[in-house]
Amino acid sequence: MHSQQITWNLHAGWNPAIEQPEKVALVFYFGTRDALACGTRYHELRKMFPKAHILGCSTGGQINNSDVSDEDVVAAAIRFDSTRLRLVSRQISGASASWDCGEAIGRELSDDELAGVFLLSDGLNVNGSDLVNGLVSAIGSTVPLTGGLAGDGADFNETLVGGDCAPQPRLVVGVGFYGKAIRIGHGSAGGWxxxxxxxxxxxxxxxxxxxxxxxxxxxxxxxxxxxxxxxxxxxxxxxxxxxxxxxxxxxxxxxxxxxxxxxxxxxxxxxxxxxxxxxxxxxxGNFDRLAEGAADAARQARAGLRSAKDDHQFSILVSCIGRRLLMGQHVSDETEAAGFELGDETLRLGFYSYGEISPHAKSGICELHNQTMTVTSFAEVGG
Incomplete structure (x- = not known):
């Protein structure tokens, strides 16, 4: 496995260029609703990575390693050596359809070799608990499920999700990881x-x-x-x-x-x-406790990864928009705390959300969380 980060801004466009773009299998991208609504950023990524699954959403701010930005669109292009992928998307009519939507996605992703699922969902027209429970009912409680609900800053007007299509409202997308080579660690903690x-x-x-x-x-x-x-x-x-x-x-x-x-x-x-x-x-909350919560989530993810130190690692950080609003200019305290635990060599990408999806730190049961930092780390044995 190998991951490389790229960013987009209004002045420079996408930077830098990606090595071997034709071999990229999966692209994650995150940006504000205004930056993604036109669909242009998705179409640019599709042109750059014609063979990849491309998954992204609107946010309450983008995480780029330890930096937090409202200006850039952040993306990671990932190559795998031995891991298969499957992407499934569903439109959701409203919160009452959440269980059925999750169950339908789970049925399509379910497989004996399914090693984990990462999910992005509309953040306003959904009951996150029912969505998660419906999906878990189809894939089983032992398969790790992580992800988050798309954001719209503090506006709560509309959220967008894209899965091999331009971002749109009322969409839920899951990507499944298959095979024995992939390793997925996860952690979630609050600090309130x-x-x-x-x-x-x-x-x-x-x-x-x-x-x-x-x-x-x-x-x-x-x-x-x-x-x-x-x-x-x-x-x-x-x-x-x-x-x-x-x-x-x-x-x-x-x-x-x-x-x-x-x-x-x-x-x-x-x-x-x-x-x-x-x-x-x-x-x-207070700043110190929230930052320690982020560090705790990163430690959990690192401990659960079960990979060698020299295996290439990539992490997605999903934190709640409420944490960002409270911390203000101190918000980088939590991204830096998570980065310290994960290590500078680990590429870190993420966003501020309306809800975080991760197994519960104590019960192990997958839940919809709020006001947490959730970390999902990926590595591939021998990759």
């Missing part, structure tokens, strides 16, 4: 601190939260935010996610972030499920 009282989810439906402790969820949330920050919902909610867990299963805790609010129904729509009867608690 819990605060305030624990409350019970007394009324919810899937990823829509109606009541906490019998009180309209949006009323409670707006009291915590205050009148000024409440005007900025749902964007301002990214700074205060919630953790939900089943009180009878301590390892079930996941973080959820808001995608939309309904001021008439006083409800909040999250990227993943908020099960009725579970416990919910608000969270807040």
């Amino acid at each position: 601190d819990l605060f305030g009282p624990r409350r019970q989810v007394t009324r919810s439906a899937g990823n829509i939260l109606f009541e906490l402790d019998g009180e309209p969820a949006l009323d409670l949330y707006e009291r915590y935010l205050g009148p000024e920050d409440s005007k900025g919902l749902p964007g301002s909610a990214l700074l205060f996610p919630i953790q939900v867990h089943d009180a009878e299963q301590p390892d079930s805790a996941v973080v959820r972030t808001v995608l939309a609010v309904d001021r008439d129904r006083r409800s909040m729509t999250f990227a993943g499920d908020v099960p009725q009867g579970w416990t919910a608690q608000l969270m807040r």
Whole structure:
């Protein structure tokens, strides 16, 4: 396996040129919605890599090694020696179709030699939990599934995903890796601190939260935010996610972030499920703890890779847009922390998302996460 990074910007175009472009099997690319909406960047990549699967999405910022940018489109072109690939895409009509969409993609990817799946999804018209659970139902719980939900900065207007086509809304794309040579390590961690009282989810439906402790969820949330920050919902909610867990299963805790609010129904729509009867608690972050969370995710991925030090390695970092908004100019602290653990020789590419997909660090069950840094590392034995 060999990976090489290229970037695009308005002034220089794509730079640098790729060695042996005809042998490239897979291209990942990430950019802002404005940069990708016209489809030109995809068509340029298709011309450069005629035989490759090309997979990308819109973001809340692009990660290029330790740098974070809103200007460049970042891409990685990957050659494999012994690994087969399969790319599957599906349109999704809305959140209620998430399970069926995931299951359909999983059925097409399922194979005795399937070693892992990387998934990119529309970030606004989906229930990420159902999407993940549907896919896992088809491929099995032992196959690692990682990826993320596309972003649109803090605007929440429209997200775009492309899989061997120009980026478009309401698309979900999965790429499967097959064979005994490929090694995939994964890690996910947060670094947020819990605060305030624990409350019970007394009324919810899937990823829509109606009541906490019998009180309209949006009323409670707006009291915590205050009148000024409440005007900025749902964007301002990214700074205060919630953790939900089943009180009878301590390892079930996941973080959820808001995608939309309904001021008439006083409800909040999250990227993943908020099960009725579970416990919910608000969270807040600080720079040091978030950076350590990113380092922890990278350590998990490195430890799970099971490859030799001299094997070429490539990593995709998917972090939540809420982390970026909170950290501001300090956002490179978390990308640098992850890079220190992965090593300078590891090419690192990624994006800021509306949700992160990875097996849970404690339970091992694949989940839709929010407000985490998720790292997926690839290597090929003998490659």
